[in-house]
Amino acid sequence: MATFALAVFLLLITPGPGVLSIAGVGAAFGFRAGLRYLAGLFIGTNLVALAVVSGLAALVLANPVIRKVLFVASTFYLLYLAWRIAFAGSRVAFIEAQSQPGIGAGLLLQAINPKAYAVNTALFSGFVIFPDALTVEVVVKFLIVNAIWVPIHLLWLWMGGVIKRLNLPQKIQRVINITMALALVGVVALAIIAAF
Template sequence: MPDLLPLSLYIAALSVTPGPNNVMLTASGVNFGFRRTLPHMLGIGAGCAVQILLVALGLGSLFARLPWLHDALQWVGAAYLVYLAWRVARSGAVERTQSARPLSWLEAAAFQWVNPKAWIMVISTVALFLPAGAAPWSAGLALAAVMMVVNLPCIAVWALFGVSLARFLTDARRRRAFNGAMAALLLATALLGLVDRPAHSADTAVIHRHAN
Protein backbone atom coordinates (compact mmCIF):
# COMPACT_ATOMS: atom_id res chain seq x y z
CA MET A 1 0.00 0.00 0.00
CA PRO A 2 1.50 3.40 -0.95
CA ASP A 3 2.01 6.07 1.71
CA LEU A 4 -1.26 7.97 1.38
CA LEU A 5 -0.36 11.38 2.78
CA PRO A 6 2.67 12.20 0.58
CA LEU A 7 0.96 10.54 -2.40
CA SER A 8 -2.17 12.65 -1.93
CA LEU A 9 -0.17 15.85 -1.51
CA TYR A 10 1.86 15.08 -4.63
CA ILE A 11 -1.21 14.40 -6.77
CA ALA A 12 -2.95 17.50 -5.39
CA ALA A 13 0.01 19.72 -6.22
CA LEU A 14 0.19 18.44 -9.80
CA SER A 15 -3.58 18.48 -10.30
CA VAL A 16 -4.19 22.04 -9.12
CA THR A 17 -1.38 23.69 -11.08
CA PRO A 18 -2.13 25.22 -14.50
CA GLY A 19 -2.24 22.97 -17.53
CA PRO A 20 -4.45 22.11 -20.52
CA ASN A 21 -7.12 20.43 -18.38
CA ASN A 22 -7.47 23.36 -16.02
CA VAL A 23 -7.51 25.94 -18.82
CA MET A 24 -10.36 24.04 -20.47
CA LEU A 25 -12.23 23.63 -17.18
CA THR A 26 -12.05 27.36 -16.54
CA ALA A 27 -13.40 28.08 -20.01
CA SER A 28 -16.11 25.45 -19.56
CA GLY A 29 -17.12 26.90 -16.21
CA VAL A 30 -17.51 30.33 -17.82
CA ASN A 31 -19.47 29.11 -20.82
CA PHE A 32 -21.50 26.17 -19.51
CA GLY A 33 -21.59 26.35 -15.71
CA PHE A 34 -20.44 23.87 -13.08
CA ARG A 35 -23.09 21.17 -13.51
CA ARG A 36 -22.53 20.76 -17.25
CA THR A 37 -18.75 20.74 -16.68
CA LEU A 38 -18.93 17.89 -14.14
CA PRO A 39 -18.66 15.06 -16.74
CA HIS A 40 -15.53 16.78 -18.06
CA MET A 41 -14.01 16.78 -14.56
CA LEU A 42 -14.92 13.15 -13.89
CA GLY A 43 -13.48 12.13 -17.26
CA ILE A 44 -10.13 13.71 -16.39
CA GLY A 45 -9.85 11.70 -13.18
CA ALA A 46 -10.96 8.47 -14.85
CA GLY A 47 -8.53 8.88 -17.74
CA CYS A 48 -5.58 9.52 -15.42
CA ALA A 49 -6.59 6.61 -13.17
CA VAL A 50 -6.57 4.17 -16.09
CA GLN A 51 -3.19 5.53 -17.19
CA ILE A 52 -1.75 5.00 -13.71
CA LEU A 53 -3.00 1.42 -13.58
CA LEU A 54 -1.57 0.55 -16.99
CA VAL A 55 1.79 2.18 -16.25
CA ALA A 56 1.96 0.23 -12.98
CA LEU A 57 1.27 -2.94 -14.98
CA GLY A 58 4.19 -2.27 -17.31
CA LEU A 59 3.14 0.28 -19.91
CA GLY A 60 6.20 2.35 -18.94
CA SER A 61 8.47 -0.35 -20.34
CA LEU A 62 6.75 0.00 -23.71
CA PHE A 63 7.68 3.70 -23.83
CA ALA A 64 11.24 2.81 -22.85
CA ARG A 65 11.53 0.29 -25.69
CA LEU A 66 9.68 2.43 -28.26
CA PRO A 67 10.70 6.06 -27.61
CA TRP A 68 9.15 7.11 -30.92
CA LEU A 69 5.75 6.31 -29.39
CA HIS A 70 6.25 9.12 -26.87
CA ASP A 71 7.06 11.51 -29.74
CA ALA A 72 3.97 10.38 -31.64
CA LEU A 73 1.78 11.04 -28.60
CA GLN A 74 3.27 14.53 -28.32
CA TRP A 75 2.36 15.35 -31.93
CA VAL A 76 -1.12 13.88 -31.63
CA GLY A 77 -1.58 15.76 -28.37
CA ALA A 78 -0.48 19.03 -29.95
CA ALA A 79 -2.90 18.53 -32.84
CA TYR A 80 -5.75 17.76 -30.45
CA LEU A 81 -4.95 20.82 -28.36
CA VAL A 82 -5.24 22.92 -31.52
CA TYR A 83 -8.67 21.38 -32.12
CA LEU A 84 -9.70 22.05 -28.52
CA ALA A 85 -8.46 25.64 -28.81
CA TRP A 86 -10.72 26.04 -31.85
CA ARG A 87 -13.66 24.67 -29.84
CA VAL A 88 -12.97 27.02 -26.95
CA ALA A 89 -12.64 30.00 -29.28
CA ARG A 90 -16.06 29.16 -30.76
CA SER A 91 -17.72 28.82 -27.34
CA GLY A 92 -20.02 31.54 -26.12
CA ALA A 93 -23.01 32.06 -23.92
CA VAL A 94 -24.99 28.82 -24.08
CA GLU A 95 -28.19 30.53 -25.08
CA ARG A 96 -26.43 32.29 -27.98
CA THR A 97 -24.34 29.41 -29.29
CA GLN A 98 -26.54 26.35 -29.38
CA SER A 99 -23.94 24.23 -31.21
CA ALA A 100 -21.33 24.71 -28.47
CA ARG A 101 -21.11 22.07 -25.75
CA PRO A 102 -18.70 21.08 -22.98
CA LEU A 103 -16.40 18.09 -23.33
CA SER A 104 -18.08 14.79 -22.54
CA TRP A 105 -16.81 12.27 -19.99
CA LEU A 106 -15.37 10.08 -22.74
CA GLU A 107 -13.70 12.97 -24.58
CA ALA A 108 -12.06 14.21 -21.37
CA ALA A 109 -10.88 10.70 -20.43
CA ALA A 110 -9.48 10.06 -23.92
CA PHE A 111 -7.69 13.42 -23.97
CA GLN A 112 -5.47 12.36 -21.06
CA TRP A 113 -3.74 9.90 -23.38
CA VAL A 114 -2.40 12.74 -25.49
CA ASN A 115 -2.06 15.30 -22.69
CA PRO A 116 1.65 15.87 -21.95
CA LYS A 117 1.03 17.09 -18.39
CA ALA A 118 -1.11 14.04 -17.62
CA TRP A 119 1.70 11.71 -18.69
CA ILE A 120 4.23 13.58 -16.57
CA MET A 121 1.92 13.34 -13.55
CA VAL A 122 1.07 9.66 -14.10
CA ILE A 123 4.58 8.41 -14.83
CA SER A 124 6.20 10.33 -12.00
CA THR A 125 3.49 9.22 -9.56
CA VAL A 126 4.05 5.56 -10.39
CA ALA A 127 7.84 5.93 -10.35
CA LEU A 128 7.82 7.63 -6.94
CA PHE A 129 5.01 5.88 -5.08
CA LEU A 130 4.62 2.35 -6.45
CA PRO A 131 5.97 0.24 -3.54
CA ALA A 132 8.97 -1.92 -4.44
CA GLY A 133 7.98 -5.55 -4.74
CA ALA A 134 4.26 -4.79 -4.53
CA ALA A 135 1.74 -6.69 -6.65
CA PRO A 136 1.23 -4.42 -9.70
CA TRP A 137 -2.55 -4.90 -9.83
CA SER A 138 -3.32 -4.10 -6.21
CA ALA A 139 -0.76 -1.30 -5.90
CA GLY A 140 -1.80 0.16 -9.26
CA LEU A 141 -5.47 0.11 -8.26
CA ALA A 142 -4.60 1.86 -5.00
CA LEU A 143 -2.71 4.60 -6.83
CA ALA A 144 -5.55 4.96 -9.35
CA ALA A 145 -8.15 5.26 -6.57
CA VAL A 146 -6.17 7.98 -4.82
CA MET A 147 -5.79 9.79 -8.14
CA MET A 148 -9.55 9.88 -8.71
CA VAL A 149 -10.37 10.97 -5.16
CA VAL A 150 -7.73 13.70 -4.88
CA ASN A 151 -7.85 14.99 -8.44
CA LEU A 152 -11.55 15.91 -8.53
CA PRO A 153 -11.66 18.64 -5.85
CA CYS A 154 -8.39 20.10 -7.14
CA ILE A 155 -9.59 20.56 -10.70
CA ALA A 156 -13.07 21.57 -9.53
CA VAL A 157 -11.44 24.75 -8.20
CA TRP A 158 -10.75 25.80 -11.80
CA ALA A 159 -14.28 25.10 -12.97
CA LEU A 160 -15.64 27.10 -10.03
CA PHE A 161 -13.22 29.89 -10.87
CA GLY A 162 -14.73 29.93 -14.36
CA VAL A 163 -18.25 30.02 -12.93
CA SER A 164 -17.30 33.00 -10.75
CA LEU A 165 -15.83 34.79 -13.77
CA ALA A 166 -19.00 34.30 -15.81
CA ARG A 167 -20.82 37.10 -13.98
CA PHE A 168 -18.19 39.55 -15.23
CA LEU A 169 -18.34 38.23 -18.79
CA THR A 170 -22.00 38.75 -19.61
CA ASP A 171 -21.04 41.17 -22.37
CA ALA A 172 -20.58 39.28 -25.66
CA ARG A 173 -17.34 41.04 -26.51
CA ARG A 174 -15.80 40.23 -23.13
CA ARG A 175 -16.89 36.62 -23.44
CA ARG A 176 -15.30 36.37 -26.89
CA ALA A 177 -12.11 37.98 -25.61
CA PHE A 178 -11.95 35.54 -22.69
CA ASN A 179 -12.50 32.53 -24.94
CA GLY A 180 -9.85 33.84 -27.30
CA ALA A 181 -7.39 34.14 -24.44
CA MET A 182 -8.11 30.59 -23.28
CA ALA A 183 -7.70 29.31 -26.83
CA ALA A 184 -4.38 31.14 -27.11
CA LEU A 185 -3.18 29.48 -23.89
CA LEU A 186 -4.03 26.05 -25.30
CA LEU A 187 -2.19 26.85 -28.53
CA ALA A 188 0.84 28.02 -26.53
CA THR A 189 0.73 24.76 -24.53
CA ALA A 190 0.69 22.75 -27.76
CA LEU A 191 3.67 24.67 -29.14
CA LEU A 192 5.71 24.46 -25.93
CA GLY A 193 5.07 20.74 -25.70
CA LEU A 194 6.70 20.26 -29.10
CA VAL A 195 9.72 22.51 -28.65
CA ASP A 196 10.55 21.60 -25.03
CA ARG A 197 12.89 18.74 -25.86
CA PRO A 198 14.73 18.69 -22.50
CA ALA A 199 11.43 17.96 -20.76
CA HIS A 200 10.90 15.09 -23.22
CA SER A 201 14.31 13.65 -22.36
CA ALA A 202 13.56 13.87 -18.64
CA ASP A 203 10.23 12.10 -19.10
CA THR A 204 11.87 9.32 -21.08
CA ALA A 205 14.49 8.90 -18.35
CA VAL A 206 11.78 8.53 -15.71
CA ILE A 207 10.02 5.93 -17.86
CA HIS A 208 13.27 4.07 -18.40
CA ARG A 209 14.12 4.00 -14.68
CA HIS A 210 10.63 2.72 -13.87
CA ALA A 211 10.81 0.08 -16.58
CA ASN A 212 14.01 -1.28 -15.10
Protein backbone atom coordinates in the same frame (compact mmCIF):
# COMPACT_ATOMS: atom_id res chain seq x y z
CA MET B 1 2.46 9.81 2.73
CA ALA B 2 2.12 13.54 3.42
CA THR B 3 5.00 14.25 1.02
CA PHE B 4 3.27 12.18 -1.64
CA ALA B 5 -0.03 14.04 -1.09
CA LEU B 6 1.76 17.41 -1.34
CA ALA B 7 3.47 16.32 -4.56
CA VAL B 8 0.10 15.21 -5.98
CA PHE B 9 -1.45 18.57 -5.05
CA LEU B 10 1.35 20.61 -6.60
CA LEU B 11 1.48 18.53 -9.78
CA LEU B 12 -2.30 18.66 -10.26
CA ILE B 13 -2.98 22.30 -9.36
CA THR B 14 -0.48 23.62 -11.89
CA PRO B 15 -1.91 24.51 -15.28
CA GLY B 16 -1.89 21.73 -17.80
CA PRO B 17 -4.28 20.66 -20.52
CA GLY B 18 -6.75 19.07 -18.09
CA VAL B 19 -7.24 21.96 -15.67
CA LEU B 20 -7.04 24.63 -18.36
CA SER B 21 -9.54 22.87 -20.58
CA ILE B 22 -11.98 22.16 -17.72
CA ALA B 23 -11.88 25.81 -16.67
CA GLY B 24 -12.35 26.82 -20.30
CA VAL B 25 -15.29 24.44 -20.73
CA GLY B 26 -16.84 25.80 -17.52
CA ALA B 27 -16.42 29.39 -18.70
CA ALA B 28 -17.70 28.66 -22.19
CA PHE B 29 -20.56 26.25 -21.46
CA GLY B 30 -21.23 26.37 -17.70
CA PHE B 31 -20.68 24.10 -14.69
CA ARG B 32 -23.33 21.49 -15.47
CA ALA B 33 -22.14 20.97 -19.05
CA GLY B 34 -18.59 20.76 -17.77
CA LEU B 35 -19.42 17.84 -15.46
CA ARG B 36 -19.69 15.46 -18.44
CA TYR B 37 -16.30 16.59 -19.69
CA LEU B 38 -14.91 16.27 -16.15
CA ALA B 39 -16.19 12.67 -15.98
CA GLY B 40 -14.25 11.89 -19.15
CA LEU B 41 -11.10 13.51 -17.75
CA PHE B 42 -11.49 11.50 -14.54
CA ILE B 43 -11.91 8.17 -16.32
CA GLY B 44 -9.08 9.06 -18.70
CA THR B 45 -6.61 10.04 -16.01
CA ASN B 46 -7.24 6.78 -14.15
CA LEU B 47 -6.78 4.78 -17.35
CA VAL B 48 -3.48 6.60 -17.94
CA ALA B 49 -2.44 5.80 -14.36
CA LEU B 50 -3.29 2.14 -14.93
CA ALA B 51 -1.27 2.16 -18.16
CA VAL B 52 1.69 3.66 -16.30
CA VAL B 53 1.45 1.26 -13.33
CA SER B 54 1.09 -1.79 -15.58
CA GLY B 55 4.05 -0.77 -17.74
CA LEU B 56 1.88 -0.59 -20.86
CA ALA B 57 2.60 3.12 -21.31
CA ALA B 58 6.36 2.53 -21.18
CA LEU B 59 6.08 -0.31 -23.67
CA VAL B 60 3.99 1.71 -26.12
CA LEU B 61 5.94 4.94 -25.73
CA ALA B 62 9.26 3.15 -26.24
CA ASN B 63 8.41 2.99 -29.94
CA PRO B 64 9.59 6.32 -31.47
CA VAL B 65 6.99 6.21 -34.26
CA ILE B 66 4.10 5.74 -31.84
CA ARG B 67 5.57 8.45 -29.63
CA LYS B 68 5.67 10.92 -32.52
CA VAL B 69 2.15 10.04 -33.65
CA LEU B 70 0.80 10.56 -30.12
CA PHE B 71 2.74 13.81 -29.77
CA VAL B 72 1.35 15.16 -33.05
CA ALA B 73 -2.16 13.95 -32.17
CA SER B 74 -2.01 15.57 -28.73
CA THR B 75 -0.69 18.82 -30.19
CA PHE B 76 -3.47 19.06 -32.73
CA TYR B 77 -6.15 18.00 -30.27
CA LEU B 78 -5.04 20.60 -27.71
CA LEU B 79 -5.02 23.26 -30.42
CA TYR B 80 -8.51 22.15 -31.47
CA LEU B 81 -9.72 22.38 -27.84
CA ALA B 82 -8.13 25.82 -27.54
CA TRP B 83 -9.96 26.91 -30.70
CA ARG B 84 -13.29 25.58 -29.36
CA ILE B 85 -12.82 27.41 -26.06
CA ALA B 86 -11.68 30.64 -27.71
CA PHE B 87 -14.71 30.82 -29.94
CA ALA B 88 -17.35 29.34 -27.64
CA GLY B 89 -18.50 32.79 -26.50
CA SER B 90 -18.79 34.12 -30.03
CA ARG B 91 -21.72 33.97 -32.38
CA VAL B 92 -20.07 31.46 -34.67
CA ALA B 93 -23.01 29.37 -35.87
CA PHE B 94 -21.41 25.94 -35.70
CA ILE B 95 -20.34 26.24 -32.06
CA GLU B 96 -23.56 25.80 -30.12
CA ALA B 97 -24.52 24.18 -26.84
CA GLN B 98 -24.99 20.80 -28.54
CA SER B 99 -21.31 20.70 -29.46
CA GLN B 100 -20.04 20.96 -25.88
CA PRO B 101 -17.15 18.64 -25.07
CA GLY B 102 -18.45 15.55 -23.28
CA ILE B 103 -17.10 12.36 -21.73
CA GLY B 104 -15.44 11.21 -24.96
CA ALA B 105 -13.56 14.49 -25.33
CA GLY B 106 -12.24 14.22 -21.77
CA LEU B 107 -11.15 10.62 -22.33
CA LEU B 108 -9.41 11.55 -25.57
CA LEU B 109 -7.60 14.48 -23.98
CA GLN B 110 -6.20 12.35 -21.18
CA ALA B 111 -5.20 9.55 -23.55
CA ILE B 112 -2.95 11.93 -25.48
CA ASN B 113 -2.11 14.36 -22.68
CA PRO B 114 1.66 14.31 -22.12
CA LYS B 115 1.29 15.86 -18.65
CA ALA B 116 -0.98 13.00 -17.55
CA TYR B 117 1.71 10.45 -18.37
CA ALA B 118 4.51 12.49 -16.82
CA VAL B 119 2.60 13.17 -13.59
CA ASN B 120 1.46 9.57 -13.18
CA THR B 121 4.93 8.24 -13.90
CA ALA B 122 6.45 10.57 -11.30
CA LEU B 123 3.81 9.72 -8.70
CA PHE B 124 3.64 5.97 -9.14
CA SER B 125 7.34 5.28 -9.68
CA GLY B 126 8.58 7.66 -7.01
CA PHE B 127 7.52 8.32 -3.42
CA VAL B 128 7.71 4.80 -2.05
CA ILE B 129 5.13 4.46 0.72
CA PHE B 130 4.96 0.70 1.33
CA PRO B 131 8.22 -0.79 0.02
CA ASP B 132 7.19 -4.37 0.85
CA ALA B 133 3.58 -4.18 -0.35
CA LEU B 134 3.35 -3.03 -3.97
CA THR B 135 -0.38 -3.74 -4.34
CA VAL B 136 -1.24 -1.83 -1.16
CA GLU B 137 0.97 1.05 -2.30
CA VAL B 138 -0.69 1.27 -5.71
CA VAL B 139 -4.19 1.18 -4.20
CA VAL B 140 -3.33 3.81 -1.57
CA LYS B 141 -1.74 6.04 -4.22
CA PHE B 142 -4.82 5.75 -6.45
CA LEU B 143 -7.02 6.74 -3.49
CA ILE B 144 -4.83 9.72 -2.57
CA VAL B 145 -4.45 10.91 -6.17
CA ASN B 146 -8.21 10.75 -6.79
CA ALA B 147 -9.05 12.34 -3.43
CA ILE B 148 -6.97 15.35 -4.52
CA TRP B 149 -7.69 15.21 -8.28
CA VAL B 150 -11.49 15.45 -7.98
CA PRO B 151 -11.71 18.60 -5.80
CA ILE B 152 -8.98 20.40 -7.78
CA HIS B 153 -10.72 19.78 -11.09
CA LEU B 154 -14.14 20.62 -9.62
CA LEU B 155 -12.63 23.88 -8.36
CA TRP B 156 -11.28 24.75 -11.82
CA LEU B 157 -14.64 23.87 -13.40
CA TRP B 158 -16.48 25.90 -10.77
CA MET B 159 -14.23 28.92 -11.39
CA GLY B 160 -14.98 28.66 -15.10
CA GLY B 161 -18.70 28.31 -14.33
CA VAL B 162 -18.59 31.38 -12.07
CA ILE B 163 -17.19 33.38 -14.95
CA LYS B 164 -20.06 32.11 -17.12
CA ARG B 165 -22.72 32.95 -14.48
CA LEU B 166 -21.38 36.46 -14.00
CA ASN B 167 -23.08 37.15 -17.32
CA LEU B 168 -20.23 39.36 -18.36
CA PRO B 169 -20.53 41.36 -21.52
CA GLN B 170 -19.78 39.27 -24.59
CA LYS B 171 -16.54 41.17 -25.19
CA ILE B 172 -15.17 40.32 -21.73
CA GLN B 173 -16.36 36.70 -22.00
CA ARG B 174 -14.58 36.45 -25.33
CA VAL B 175 -11.36 37.85 -23.78
CA ILE B 176 -11.57 35.25 -20.99
CA ASN B 177 -12.17 32.43 -23.47
CA ILE B 178 -9.29 33.60 -25.65
CA THR B 179 -7.02 33.93 -22.60
CA MET B 180 -7.78 30.35 -21.55
CA ALA B 181 -7.28 29.17 -25.12
CA LEU B 182 -3.93 30.98 -25.30
CA ALA B 183 -2.89 29.32 -22.03
CA LEU B 184 -3.61 25.92 -23.64
CA VAL B 185 -1.60 26.99 -26.70
CA GLY B 186 1.20 27.93 -24.27
CA VAL B 187 1.15 24.40 -22.86
CA VAL B 188 1.42 23.07 -26.42
CA ALA B 189 4.36 25.40 -27.11
CA LEU B 190 6.14 24.24 -23.94
CA ALA B 191 5.58 20.60 -24.91
CA ILE B 192 7.02 21.26 -28.37
CA ILE B 193 10.06 23.04 -26.90
CA ALA B 194 10.61 20.22 -24.41
CA ALA B 195 10.41 17.62 -27.20
CA PHE B 196 13.32 19.18 -29.12
